[in-house]
Amino acid sequence: MAEDGIRPVAVGAEPDAHGQAALLLAESILHALVDTSVLTNSEAINVVTNATEVKRALATAAGESSGRMQQSLDLLMRMTASFETDRAIPRSVAEPHFPRLA
Numbered sequence: 001m002a003e004d005g006i007r008p009v010a011v012g013a014e015p016d017a018h019g020q021a022a023l024l025l026a027e028s029i030l031h032a033l034v035d036t037s038v039l040t041n042s043e044a045i046n047v048v049t050n051a052t053e054v055k056r057a058l059a060t061a062a063g064e065s066s067g068r069m070q071q072s073l074d075l076l077m078r079m080t081a082s083f084e085t086d087r088a089i090p091r092s093v094a095e096p097h098f099p100r101l102a
Helices: 017-035 041-062 066-088
Strands: none
Touching (some): 017 041, 017 066
């Protein structure tokens, strides 16, 4: 793993560009809503937790492979961790926030 916490992607195993962009956009929107006090940090965590539960239920109902489901759940868990870190480390509203998922 690189020093900045970003893991290199194995050749031929690049993530889906549409899904990656959608996830980054969704996390950015949630952070913007927290930054502007539309949502609390705890509410943002609840949103991601609910998404995790829905993903698990839909993947199970659709017969998705456990490996693919776990990859999605891991991304959502990392997003939750991002908000938990933000809750623990206060910062100025004027300070820009850059989501930790990519």
